[in-house]
């Protein structure tokens with residue numbers, strides 16, 4: 244069917260499917276790694292999923308059959324759940340989500356269940372807020388590098404724009420008052436009306452989080468300009484040491500002059516609980532009008548009542564949740580450490596970080612030239628030869644070429660070790676190459692492929708006895 248029969252929104256490229264971020268996923272889909280069936284396939288390290296604590300969830304599900312309406316123990320709740328369609332959501336669900344949000348932030352803040360508005364994941368929450376806060380053509384400032392799908396979530400259907408606040412490696416990509424002012428003034432010169440600032444804290448892709456003073460600067464900046472602040476805290480529960488994370492909800496309590504009507508949070512259970520499939524997102528606004536309007540809009544992206552019903556039970560099991568959050572933090576930190584330490588052994592550094600499901604890998608020295616073309620060329624080597632789908636910095640609008648986001652929590656230990664081994668082998672084979680000789684490689688186009696022979700030498704999962712000390716991830720990560 245001809246595209247000319249469709250709407251402008253349907254036919255524009257607002258979804259962003261043509262970016263390198265999605266190309267990597269396609270490369271993975273075409274040749275996915277499987278330890279036995281396709282051991283030379285592409286390992287997916289472009290997905291920010293938290294799969295490290297699913298055993299705990301499964302145990303809880305088995306121990307609580309009455310939380311589901313599809314078990315003999317819970318079936319009596321089937322009818323009531325199936326017919327419930329109020330867009331306020333189940334009160335028990337909203338209370339449980341609010342308490343979970345408090346707990347993830349160390350109970351230093353208290354969220355009000357009546358301000359919780361449901362949405363289809365944080366994706367839906369962002370779009371809802373964009374619809375509520377800005378008109379087509381108006382913009383949100385957003386510090387770079389940022390989550391690529393913001394271009395889709397905030398812009399595509401709303402016509403709202405994003406305007407970059409350029410952050411750089413020279414100060415570890417920190418958000419500064421100066422950077423915010425520069426972006427604001429530049430937008431003004433471009434005749435773009437700035438309606439808000441969108442920050443992601445902790446950051447995707449950096450895995451870092453903003454300190455209290457920076458958050459105070461942010462709050463004073465948006466108040467001075469009288470623009471909205473949308474704070475995406477979807478990774479709040481992934482911070483290694485929960486006591487170190489400062490939520491915007493804490494900071495505004497300490498800033499009596501802050502206009503609360505300007506403050507809005509986005510949250511979801513996709514990362515902290517690892518449930519992206521449940522599509523549980525939250526708009527939490529301190530502005531009564533935004534709460535009311537967002538709630539009306541939420542009809543387009545409600546969380547299924549069946550999901551609400553089950554999560555109301557799970558999230559209000561205090562003992563379970565307490566243990567889950569702390570165990571999940573420990574496992575994420577261990578995996579992060581295992582990966583970054585392994586890379587450090589071959590001289591690959593990354594931005595220091597203590598949160599998220601990823602880290603920001605510094606491969607600047609591998610680029611033939613400090614350009615985004617070189618970054619793409621090297622990214623193709625990573626995909627086609629090292630066979631890892633990591634995401635290039637340019638898909639996050641990073642201002643400097645050579646940075647890559649590596650996701651580490653969507654796979655098991657074995658796969659992590661294979662990914663690590665592939666990178667190490669690549670670097671060791673080219674140990675003396677560094678910048679000068681890497682140039683030679685590019686000129687001669689020498690194949691730097693991992694030979695399949697060599698690959699066979701690796702201890703693949705089916706060859707190691709599970710009882711071997713070598714099977715311990717920590718032992719093998721030293722290699």
Ligand SMILES: Cc1ncc(COP(=O)(O)O)c(C=O)c1O
Pocket residue numbers: 291363364365366367390443447475477511512513519523524
């Ligand atoms: C910063 C950020 N916001 C929002 C989302 C979307 O999350 P959800 O699956 O809840 O829609 C993601 C997913 O990766 C993200 O990293």
